[in-house]
Amino acid sequence: MSDIRKIVECVVNYSEGRDMDKIEKIVDPYRKAENVKLLNYEADKDYNRVVVTIMGEPEAVKNSVVESVGVATELIDMTKHEGQHSRMGATDVVPFIPIKNMSMAEAVELAKETAKAINEAHNIPVFLYEKAASTPARENLAKVRKGQFEGMAEKLQDPQWHPDFGKNEIHPTAGVTAVGARMPLVAYNIDLDTQNVEIANKIARAIRHSGGGFRYIKAGGVEIKERGITQVTMNITDYTKTSVYRVFETVKMEAKRYGVNVLGSEVVGLVPMEALIDSAAYYLGLYGFSMDKVIETSLME
Structure with missing residues (x-):
């Protein structure tokens, strides 16, 4: 049953x-x-x-x-x-x-x-x-x-x-x-090697929907004083239409304008597997890869 x-x-x-x-x-x-x-x-x-x-x-x-x-x-x-x-x-x-x-x-x-x-x-x-x-x-x-x-x-x-x-x-x-x-979203932060929060804010404005960026991005800049860095913090409200890897690469590109490097990123809370599989396929250059090829997916059926 x-x-x-x-x-x-x-x-x-x-x-x-x-x-x-x-x-x-x-x-x-x-x-x-x-x-x-x-x-x-x-x-x-x-x-x-x-x-x-x-x-x-x-x-x-x-x-x-x-x-x-x-x-x-x-x-x-x-x-x-x-x-x-x-x-x-x-x-x-x-x-x-x-x-x-x-x-x-x-x-x-x-x-x-x-x-x-x-x-x-x-x-x-x-x-x-x-x-x-x-x-x-x-x-x-x-x-x-x-x-x-x-x-x-x-x-x-x-x-x-x-x-x-x-x-x-x-x-x-x-x-x-x-x-x-709401539908599932990805709470995602990208670390920058600068203490200048205005740079993080400028990048956030460039990628979020209200600033003319990605339709499914809400973003802002924050200072993480304890670590001596700033973050572009965001919600990806529809990861099927705005991919994690696309946002990550765009932030790297925008950061170069200010002589800033991306140190890494983090997911806050849980994330749909499909959102990460999509990024893995991009970075590994996988042809015709889909969720059907993931072992855990077959175990859940």
């Missing part, structure tokens, strides 16, 4: 990347939840952010997210938060990704249910974004998060930016949360 269970992935971003004791407490509800699998969590001290990836049955995932948001609300004080990554809340973003036997429409409905539950349980105002957005202006997370925590209290007074759930008042210490539904 085939498995007809619905499976959804959720990649929750919290504004804490330095205190491992707090992070473990935030992640703990996912470890304990039935029908939920904790796949990965990665903390970044410079970004002061942890990305938690879980997968499971929709109702169980929703309940565990709401519980974890409650822990984050107790432990994270956004009035004291500092980091390189844009953020507007203790639990910053909660995207749902349909994985198995689940449509995007169902993921959108799950996002709405979760957003409502977060607001009712923790009194946090919530925006819906991406495929779950209530208006086209809220599809782009960057527009939703513009102003960050410090400017969000004023932003919520604008009738165009009243939250989808909750009052137009931020939670005093946990801020605002965005909940959405």
Whole structure:
């Protein structure tokens, strides 16, 4: 008999990347939840952010997210938060990704249910974004998060930016949360051997869609002081249309304009195998290579 269970992935971003004791407490509800699998969590001290990836049955995932948001609300004080990554809340973003036997429409409905539950349980105002957005202006997370925590209290007074759930008042210490539904993306950072963050910003502007670059790239520049470098940090929102290798090579080309070298790159969280296979085929010059030739793919059938 085939498995007809619905499976959804959720990649929750919290504004804490330095205190491992707090992070473990935030992640703990996912470890304990039935029908939920904790796949990965990665903390970044410079970004002061942890990305938690879980997968499971929709109702169980929703309940565990709401519980974890409650822990984050107790432990994270956004009035004291500092980091390189844009953020507007203790639990910053909660995207749902349909994985198995689940449509995007169902993921959108799950996002709405979760957003409502977060607001009712923790009194946090919530925006819906991406495929779950209530208006086209809220599809782009960057527009939703513009102003960050410090400017969000004023932003919520604008009738165009009243939250989808909750009052137009931020939670005093946990801020605002965005909940959405989307297809799988690749969170990708490219390291540059320069401390000049303006160079990273210029490269980011050149490759992102809003700057005339790739249609499926959202990018910015950040300084990683601890390592003495900068990064071009990005989300590749559709890796089937904008390949990882194409972005990497373009950043290398743009960096040469400023006498800067690319040191390497990193994937944050989990990544679809196809995104890496595509890049491997490019760099190895493989003819007619596809996912069908990957052993792990045949084992999953």
